[in-house]
Amino acid sequence: MLSQVEPQRQLVRLRGRSYVAFVFSPVVPIVGWLEQIDATIATSPGFFVGRPVVLDLSALSLSQAAITHLVTSLHARNIRVLGFEGVDGSKLTPDLPPVLTSGRPVVIEAPQEQKKPDEKPRPTSLLLDSPVRSGQSVVFMDGDVTVLGSVGSGAEIVAGGSIHVYGTLRGRAMAGVNGNPGARIYCQKIEAELLAIDGFYRTAEDINETVRHRPAQAWLDGDMMRITPLN
Secondary structure, rough: OHHHOOOOOOOOOOOOOOOOOOOHHHHHHHOHHHHHHHHHHHHHOEEEOOEEEEEEOOOOOOHHHHHHHHHHHHHOOOEEEEEEEEHHHHHOOOOOOOOOOOOOOOOOOOOOOOOOOOOOOOEEEEEOOOOOOOOOOOEEEOOOOEEEOOOOOOOOEEOOOOOOEEEOOOEEEEOOOOOOOOEEEEEEEEOOOOOOOEEEEEEEEOOOOOOOOOOOEEEEEEEEEEEEEEE
């Protein structure tokens, strides 16, 4: 009698991957909040395109119809909502994104091998000895970013720590994106399209003329971003 050989079951391979997501916390009136979004888009067209967005509705009490209308309004602005926080899942229709249970990154990986004696630790700073040109994006989540040249219009720097620009900052600079309110942004000449620290941001229109075109630093004072001259 021939013995039957059971087919070997193919294991499902899982891999984790984390992304930097913008967390939007709408306030009432929603119409006024959307106008602020429009102002940001007018300053930096395409800034939110292709970027994951999470809606934190914990400060609001919106009906199912209002939530659907809010998501539709954001989609009309090319802002795609990845999920929700701070809302009862029963208020979401099946065609809406899900409620996210945790905002902390999760990585699925095999057990780590022992570090070799000659293995170098990961760097906690990134030095760029050439300008960051228009359209370029530099993302360094592990610490500070230093640019010895300028950052062109339409370019962006995203850092887990502080950002130092030894030239003109014309593009977008986002520091402290890992939840670091002590991060700062320094530049020798500020003409930025957008500055952000730990989720708090200012657009070009919010930068006072008294510091524009001068050496400046941006830092958080509680929930307020301040931009002050360096000299």
